[in-house]
Structure formats: structure tokens, C-alpha cells
Amino acid sequence: MSDQNQTPQSDLRAAVAGDKKRTRIGIAIAIAVVAVGAIVGGVALALPALRPADAAAAGGASPAEPISVKIAVSEDSPFQDAVKEVAAEKGLNIEWVNVQDWVLPNTELAAGTVDANAFQHILYLSAFNTENGSDITPVFSTLITQWGIFSATAKSLDDIGDGAKIAIPDDPSNGGRALNILEAAGLITLSADKGDFPAVEDITANPKKLQFTEIPATSIAQQFTDPSLAAVVVGTSYFDPSQNIGSDDALFLDKALSEQNLPYVNVIATREDNKDNPAWKILKDVYADKRVAAANEKENQGSVVLVDVPVEQLRTKLADLEKQAAKN
Numbered sequence: 001m002s003d004q005n006q007t008p009q010s011d012l013r014a015a016v017a018g019d020k021k022r023t024r025i026g027i028a029i030a031i032a033v034v035a036v037g038a039i040v041g042g043v044a045l046a047l048p049a050l051r052p053a054d055a056a057a058a059g060g061a062s063p064a065e066p067i068s069v070k071i072a073v074s075e076d077s078p079f080q081d082a083v084k085e086v087a088a089e090k091g092l093n094i095e096w097v098n099v100q101d102w103v104l105p106n107t108e109l110a111a112g113t114v115d116a117n118a119f120q121h122i123l124y125l126s127a128f129n130t131e132n133g134s135d136i137t138p139v140f141s142t143l144i145t146q147w148g149i150f151s152a153t154a155k156s157l158d159d160i161g162d163g164a165k166i167a168i169p170d171d172p173s174n175g176g177r178a179l180n181i182l183e184a185a186g187l188i189t190l191s192a193d194k195g196d197f198p199a200v201e202d203i204t205a206n207p208k209k210l211q212f213t214e215i216p217a218t219s220i221a222q223q224f225t226d227p228s229l230a231a232v233v234v235g236t237s238y239f240d241p242s243q244n245i246g247s248d249d250a251l252f253l254d255k256a257l258s259e260q261n262l263p264y265v266n267v268i269a270t271r272e273d274n275k276d277n278p279a280w281k282i283l284k285d286v287y288a289d290k291r292v293a294a295a296n297e298k299e300n301q302g303s304v305v306l307v308d309v310p311v312e313q314l315r316t317k318l319a320d321l322e323k324q325a326a327k328n
Contacts, residue, residue, distance in 0.1 A: 067279045068093040071268070072105035072117040079296075080118075086289050092282040103128075109271060110134050115279070116270040118142065122314060123173065123263035126321035138267035138318065139280040141309040142287055145264070146302055147181055148250030151231040152224055157185055157251050162208045164230035169217035172197045173263075178233035179203070180260045182210075185252040196263055196324070221245075236303035247302030256305050262317045265309055 069092065073080060076098050084094045097114050099105055105117040106128045120128075122138060129136055154160050168178035176197035182188045189205035190198045200212050215223065221238040223229060224245070231251065239245040247253055254261065268283060286292065293306055 066091045066093050067282065068095070069116060069277075069279045069283075070095045070097050070114040072097045072099055072108050072114040072119070074098070074100065074102055074105055074119045082292060082295060083283075083286055086292060087283060087286045090282050090286060092279055092286070094283075106132075106134065106136060106269075109136060109269070112271075115274060115277070116268055118266075118268050120269065121264050121266045122318045123321060125267070125269060126263075126318055126325050129318075130322050130325035135272040136269050137272050137275055138269050138311060138314040139275055140268055140284040140287070140311055141307050141314060142266045142268060143304055144256045144261060144266060144307050145235040145237050145304055146247050146253060146256060147177060147233070147235045148247065148253040149181060149185060149231050149233050150224060150245065150250055152229075154230060154251060157187065160187070160208065160210070160230050160251075163211060164208065165211045165213050165228055167213045167215055167220050167223055167226075167229050167232040167234075169220065169234070170214035171217060172199065174217045175199065175214060177254075177261070177264065181233055181252065181254045184254060184258070196260070196321070237300070256307050257309065262309070262313070263321060265307055265314065267314060 066088075071094055073096050076096070080096050084096065087094050097108070099108060102119070105114075105119050106125075108114050109117050110132070116139070121144075125136060125138070128134060149157070149166075151160070160166075166182070168182075169175045176199065179188070179190060179198045179200070179202070183190050187206075187208065187210060188203050191202045191204050194202045200214075213229065217234065217238070220232050220234040221240065221243065224232055224239070224243065236245070236247050236250070268280065270277065270280070287306060288308070296304065296306060
């Protein structure tokens, strides 16, 4: 997924109530659907054909009887073909079920029509579970889009001058992620009670007196060369290939496995009563396969990275996000 897919309007936005901080959190969860999409859809892998010798080199014998699972996705991608091919080698037959919708992968899973889904991060999952009383849970982490600070003029963070304008996303979910990155880079300080989705008013120190231009996340990459902007904060996958901008061009990259990025980690999710299915251990091994990792790096050049977050950490964060969603 590239973080840029369009989504249906969410009823969450209309349901938001309470004080300013709680309202911002509620909207963030709703708008985060915009950021859900895209990591899996944006990954295009070219995996070489697997020969018997390759299978032996991969290690581990396949189960005597292959396991078959149906996994819902919101779009087709070459990445899914790669995962399916490696999984078959390891004794897991995957049927990708493309429902071309951002609600059905979860509703079909809850109804038992499919065994799992692979399309969302835990922030979006928390909103769905809260709205629908579902018990969908992650079984392992998959991917996350790398974000950073990019500039057409500055060669380093030190080159960003006093009073410079920085473009950040105008929605709470992505805007909060951008502010966390600016804090990690040492450009600003945020309040201790900023929560998961800080806003500009949470800035407690701004030594360079930076100004923040809030625009739609999907437009930020196109504003990269705007002479009025000293820098932009956005996901690397937002840039068009013709711009020839990758993670190596960032003045500062966030850490994919930082605590603040947990809401944006994509997962394989299933029902609570199916979380111990042995298929998920095999599938986790597939995502960890060195050939898949190498193909991902070659194709995406660091814009989308494989991550391995302990499942209990994912579930704890999911429960926390669900509590925040329930308050609104």
C-alpha cells in the first residue's frame, strides 16, 4: 500500500465529540483509512521462478498435507503473487480474494467467508472493531511505508533556516506522524501528553520558529519543488517515480519500528477464534523469506519496508487505540 488510496466516507467523522484533543483523535482514526491502503498495493515484486534446489536451500520441510487459506485483499498486486508462490513452496496454498473495497475485507472475515485479510494497519482495524463490535486481531506484522523530511534546496537539516515553511499533511493521522518525525529530527519539541496524534498546537518548543503549511498528504510530493517551502514531510512512496526521489534523498528518515509508528504497521489479521491457525506461522515465515525481502528492497528502494513487531505488542497497541476510538 502506498498510503494514498481513496476511501469511502466514514461514519466515525460524524460521531466525533468531546474536547479538542479527543475530537482530534477520533478524526485521526477515521481519516487514517486514507493511509491504510497502500502498502500492499504499492509493492510490486519480481520474484524469480522457484526451482527444487531453491526450495531445499530455503530450509524446512513442507507439511505432509498442504494447508489452504483464503485471504481477503482490497486490490491485486504482483506482491501477492510473490507471497503466494513462496507460500506454496512451504506447504501453504493461498487464495487471494480481491473484494475491491475497504470494508468488505473485514466484514467478510468477521462472517467467516475468508480466513484472514491483508490490507490494513492497526489504526484502521481499531476503528472497524470499535464500530462493529468485532474481535479481529493481528497475527503478525508485514509492512510499513517509510516517511521522512525531504527538501529540494537544503542539503541537511542545518540548512533549514529560521522561519522556514515546512509542508505537513492536513489530516490528523498523517499530520501527527509528520510532527513526530520533526521532533525526532530535533527541529521541534512536542508536549508530553501529545498522544498518538499530535497537532501543531502541541508544539512546546520551536527554536527555528518554523512555519507549518498543512496540505493534503496526496499533494505534498507534488509541492516538493515549491520555492516557498524549505522542506516537506511525507512518505517516500508518495513521490512519483518520475521524480526520482527515494529514501536516500531524505534529510531525515523515521524509524519504522519506533513506538510512535505502531498505529501505521500493516498486519495479517484474522478472527480471535482463528488466531492459532498453523497457517499463520507458515505465512509469517514467507514474509521473512530472504528472497521476498531482497525483491522488496530492489523494487521499492526503502520506501516500503518489511517489519517484524511482536504480536503481543501489536495487540496491546490495538486495544489502546480501540479504547481511544470508543471514547468518541
